[in-house]
Amino acid sequence: MSGRRPTGSGGFVKVCGLTQEQQIDWAIELGYDAIGVVVTPRSKRYCPPERAVALADHARGRIPTFAVALAHEETRAVAEHFDTIQVYEMVDIPNLALASGTPPEHPEALDYFFYDASTGSGVFADIPEWVKDVPGRVVIAGGLDEYNVAGVIKTFAPYGVDVSSSVETAPGIKSREKMAAFIAAARSH
Numbered sequence: 001m002s003g004r005r006p007t008g009s010g011g012f013v014k015v016c017g018l019t020q021e022q023q024i025d026w027a028i029e030l031g032y033d034a035i036g037v038v039v040t041p042r043s044k045r046y047c048p049p050e051r052a053v054a055l056a057d058h059a060r061g062r063i064p065t066f067a068v069a070l071a072h073e074e075t076r077a078v079a080e081h082f083d084t085i086q087v088y089e090m091v092d093i094p095n096l097a098l099a100s101g102t103p104p105e106h107p108e109a110l111d112y113f114f115y116d117a118s119t120g121s122g123v124f125a126d127i128p129e130w131v132k133d134v135p136g137r138v139v140i141a142g143g144l145d146e147y148n149v150a151g152v153i154k155t156f157a158p159y160g161v162d163v164s165s166s167v168e169t170a171p172g173i174k175s176r177e178k179m180a181a182f183i184a185a186a187r188s189h
């Protein structure tokens with residue numbers, strides 16, 4: 001471990017898969033710590049480059065932004081507009097959030113490690129014990145909702161949590177009410 005990154009529960013709460021400027025405004029109003037825009041065309045929440053950049057511009061200076069894709073290549077057209085690049089492969093960039101369902105080989109090289117076996121599917125599965133031992137900023141994602149998030153935080157004491165499906169009414173269509181319920185539950189711990 002590098003020692004330059006914090007460990008333990010940081011209260012970080014990210015909402016992912018935003019597609020509209022209004023959803024960013026809601027995230028800020030509700031006190032979320034970061035937003036994610038999905039830029040892989042393999043997602044049902046896909047934002048093409050022009051839309052993704054418009055969202056990043058809307059968020060800039062107001063809330064940290066993550067460009068989310070399965071492969072690093074898929075982020076190239078928009079990367080310079082986002083604070084952090086969240087991908088499911090190890091790459092040598094300074095602002096990497098590696099997402100994976102398996103332990104990272106080089107956690108010291110990461111800005112964040114997302115334990116995410118879901119890739120936006122909304123399916124919750126048991127979280128392995130090794131997640132507790134990953135150093136640095138560990139964010140847990142995958143089927144979290146207003147009912148299970150406090151228990152996950154209590155058990156794993158992660159740096160943060162991430163949500164998408166459970167705060168939607170349809171893919172990419174966030175509900176302000178559901179977003180409010182999720183962050184209230186996450187903050188209740």
Ligand SMILES: O=C(O)c1ccccc1NCC(=O)[C@H](O)[C@H](O)COP(=O)(O)O
Nearest residue numbers: 016043118119120122142143163164165
């Ligand atoms: O959200 C997507 O459609 C997606 C597609 C491909 C790669 C990653 C994707 N989302 C990543 C996220 O950060 C989600 O917030 C995370 O997987 C949790 O999603 P959910 O289980 O729906 O809460």
